[in-house]
Amino acid sequence: MPRLEHVAVHGRDGVHDVELGGEGPPIDGRGLHLVPSFVDLACDPGFPGFPAREDRLTLFAAAVAGGFGDLVTSPATSPVVDTPEHLADMRRVAQEGVRRWPLAALTHGLEGKELSELGLMQLEGIAGASDGGRPVVDTVVLRNALEYAASFGLRLFLRPAEPFLDALGHVHESAWAARLGLRGNPAAAEAIGVARVAALVASTRCAVHLQPLGTAEGVRLVREAQAAGLPITAAVAARSLLLDEEALDDGLYDSRLRLHPPLRSAADRAALVAGVRDGTLLVCADHQPRAPEEKELEFERAVPGSTGLESAFSAAFTALGDLDLVVRALALGPRELLPQRHFGWTLVDPRPAGLVDPSRHRSLARNDALAGRLLRGRVVGCWPAATLDR
Amino acid sequence: MTKDLLGLRGVPREELETILATAEQMREVGRRRVKKVPPLRGRLVVTLFFENSTRTRTSFELAAKRLSADTLSFNVATSSTAKGETLMDTARTIYAMQPDAVVVRHAYAGAPHLLARAFPWSVLNAGDGINEHPSQALLDMLTIRDRLGSLEGRTVAIVGDVQHSRVARSNIWGLTTMGARVVVAGPGTMCRADFAGLPVERRHTIDEVVRDADVVMMLRIQHERLGRAVLPSTREYAAFYGLDLARLARARAGVVVMHPGPINRGVEIGADVADGPQSVILDQVTNGIAVRMALLYLLLGKADDAAA
Numbered sequence: 220m221p222r223l224e225h226v227a228v229h230g231r232d233g234v235h236d237v238e239l240g241g242e243g244p245p246i247d248g249r250g251l252h253l254v255p256s257f258v259d260l261a262c263d264p265g266f267p268g269f270p271a272r273e274d275r276l277t278l279f280a281a282a283v284a285g286g287f288g289d290l291v292t293s294p295a296t297s298p299v300v301d302t303p304e305h306l307a308d309m310r311r312v313a314q315e316g317v318r319r320w321p322l323a324a325l326t327h328g329l330e331g332k333e334l335s336e337l338g339l340m341q342l343e344g345i346a347g348a349s350d351g352g353r354p355v356v357d358t359v360v361l362r363n364a365l366e367y368a369a370s371f372g373l374r375l376f377l378r379p380a381e382p383f384l385d386a387l388g389h390v391h392e393s394a395w396a397a398r399l400g401l402r403g404n405p406a407a408a409e410a411i412g413v414a415r416v417a418a419l420v421a422s423t424r425c426a427v428h429l430q431p432l433g434t435a436e437g438v439r440l441v442r443e444a445q446a447a448g449l450p451i452t453a454a455v456a457a458r459s460l461l462l463d464e465e466a467l468d469d470g471l472y473d474s475r476l477r478l479h480p481p482l483r484s485a486a487d488r489a490a491l492v493a494g495v496r497d498g499t500l501l502v503c504a505d506h507q508p509r510a511p512e513e514k515e516l517e518f519e520r521a522v523p524g525s526t527g528l529e530s531a532f533s534a535a536f537t538a539l540g541d542l543d544l545v546v547r548a549l550a551l552g553p554r555e556l557l558p559q560r561h562f563g564w565t566l567v568d569p570r571p572a573g574l575v576d577p578s579r580h581r582s583l584a585r586n587d588a589l590a591g592r593l594l595r596g597r598v599v600g601c602w603p604a605a606t607l608d609r
Numbered sequence: 610m611t612k613d614l615l616g617l618r619g620v621p622r623e624e625l626e627t628i629l630a631t632a633e634q635m636r637e638v639g640r641r642r643v644k645k646v647p648p649l650r651g652r653l654v655v656t657l658f659f660e661n662s663t664r665t666r667t668s669f670e671l672a673a674k675r676l677s678a679d680t681l682s683f684n685v686a687t688s689s690t691a692k693g694e695t696l697m698d699t700a701r702t703i704y705a706m707q708p709d710a711v712v713v714r715h716a717y718a719g720a721p722h723l724l725a726r727a728f729p730w731s732v733l734n735a736g737d738g739i740n741e742h743p744s745q746a747l748l749d750m751l752t753i754r755d756r757l758g759s760l761e762g763r764t765v766a767i768v769g770d771v772q773h774s775r776v777a778r779s780n781i782w783g784l785t786t787m788g789a790r791v792v793v794a795g796p797g798t799m800c801r802a803d804f805a806g807l808p809v810e811r812r813h814t815i816d817e818v819v820r821d822a823d824v825v826m827m828l829r830i831q832h833e834r835l836g837r838a839v840l841p842s843t844r845e846y847a848a849f850y851g852l853d854l855a856r857l858a859r860a861r862a863g864v865v866v867m868h869p870g871p872i873n874r875g876v877e878i879g880a881d882v883a884d885g886p887q888s889v890i891l892d893q894v895t896n897g898i899a900v901r902m903a904l905l906y907l908l909l910g911k912a913d914d915a916a917a
Contacts (some may be wrong), residue, residue, distance in 0.1 A: 394805055
């Protein structure tokens with residue numbers, strides 16, 4: 220990395236000239252901010268198994284372009300990450316200094332039936348175990364998983380949803396869905412999901428991270444659980460701080476907005492923003508690359524998901540308007556959930572406004588739900604392996 | 610009119626008036642001995658149906674033929690998508706045959722919108738998921754106008770599975786744009802609170818809505834669209850939401866009874882009501898052809914007049 224001159228450095232007063240090693244001409248850092256690199260707590264890596272979504276080069280390039288130095292990756296790949304052998308392969312593929320923190324599948328094949336070898340997989344360096352976005356249907360299995368993981372001090376990353384209600388509909392169930400003639404997914408699915416996990420955490424004391432949150436009631440229940448001293452954290456996707464169901468009302472049935480869980484109401488969105496402000500929620504990129512042929516489909520048939528790495532910072536900064544808060548929610552807070560606290564540095568410029576243009580993204584996928592939106596703030600560079608000389 | 614007819618939501622009143630007025634003119638063609646006029650000669654209208662349908666598809670095809678267009682019928686429910694072809698690939702193939710208009714029915718909302726964005730052809734929505742079925746609503750509106758003179762200020766009751774009915778949605782948008790009041794009724798699983806997002810009043814019993822209605826529109830129980838535990842039995846449904854003579858007797862004199870068909874006799878509508886003097890079910894079918902002629906003419910034929 221080149222020398223940076225007159226740059227504001229997170230956690231220090233004034234401006235500084237900093238040197239992180241590497242080549243290149245000096246950068247005029249006036250107006251720029253050097254902040255701890257971001258952590259995506261919810262990254263669907265797309266590989267192995269989905270070559271048209273993402274590969275190791277495009278994923279890590281997208282991470283760097285978005286300012287992310289650490290990715291917590293979903294086990295819902297093909298094959299599913301449910302044995303220590305899968306993890307041994309995975310640890311060799313990090314690129315450009317980006318650290319990949321795999322999540323292990325909580326159950327074999329993510330089927331929600333038999334526990335996978337969580338102890339052995341923990342030895343391979345995982346950030347935790349996860350249901351990969353498929354909520355465990357059987358509550359007895361879920362309770363056993365929490366009890367078992369607690370005995371290893373392992374954190375579970377769970378999607379809070381009541382599985383049967385969660386299977387309903389393709390957009391938030393509301394007056395908007397009724398107007399669009401789309402089948403709705405009720406907000407109660409999330410409330411029941413959060414309450415179910417919280418009730419089990421109360422007895423098992425297993426550390427749990429819930430994501431992505433989408434509803435006001437979900438945020439309220441998480442806040443309540445945290446106030447009661449339960450070891451529960453939660454994150455919201457950056458895009459959900461800006462977009463709500465009203466984005467769908469252009470009558471275009473744009474499959475880029477086909478997300479699961481769906482974009483909720485404007486009131487839910489306001490509660491999510493408030494949840495980040497008061498520290499209840501962290502922010503994740505919730506990166507979900509999809510191939511064009513998975514999105515060039517009828518809205519209800521399109522594969523849900525949106526990329527996020529390359530728009531998350533701008534989305535969070537636009538919604539929150541406070542760089543320190545964004546750094547806390549996207550870098551410092553999430554880092555506390557990782558086994559290792561090392562971080563790199565990301566250079567951001569809070570001044571420019573620009574349109575999200577997926578055709579210019581480094582990700583192989585083009586399905587950013589924020590496409591065409593005007594967002595504030597830009598990532599100038601990211602050096603995930605760098606350390607600041609002090 | 611614009612390039613396509615994707616739904617009635619947001620379509621202005623003047624445009625609806627134009628369609629209905631044109632349909633009235635088209636109806637005259639059906640009364641002739643030679644039921645054919647030339648405005649769409651040499652044009653190709655494709656019907657692309659991803660769900661089984663006989664009435665709507667034949668109605669569109671007959672409408673196209675009466676305007677001298679060529680027609681081509683793709684029944685994809687039983688062909689390509691069964692082999693795994695995507696909607697867009699099917700569309701590319703059909704577009705390569707150079708049609709001027711494509712009439713689409715599809716199980717998912719927004720599918721016609723996707724086709725309309727993809728190619729410069731005219732797309733007519735013949736039913737997309739639970740979203741809209743605009744030509745059905747237009748023929749319903751024409752039928753009501755025939756009987757009652759106008760739609761302004763009329764009260765239309767829609768009874769049944771409103772939640773999963775594209776016929777109901779299109780009627781709600783179209784009728785309210787034309788100044789009518791729409792009241793809906795059905796069991797809670799078929800008429801949920803989120804319907805408050807549409808310009809309707811919601812009641813739970815059929816008697817509440819039939820009492821002061823000028824029109825009662827009965828919806829078909831669509832067994833294929835029901836989820837689990839939506840309805841205990843058709844017997845119970847008939848008992849609480851079926852329109853029989855006793856219920857109809859409590860309605861205003863001259864009330865008009867409609868049904869988009871095909872009817873389940875003895876379930877949502879009693880046989881004596883369906884065949885009775887209040888029923889306009891067969892007029893709906895005849896008007897369907899006229900409305901679809903009007904739509905094809907306005908979308909395809911008018912452009913030619915302007916160019917000529």
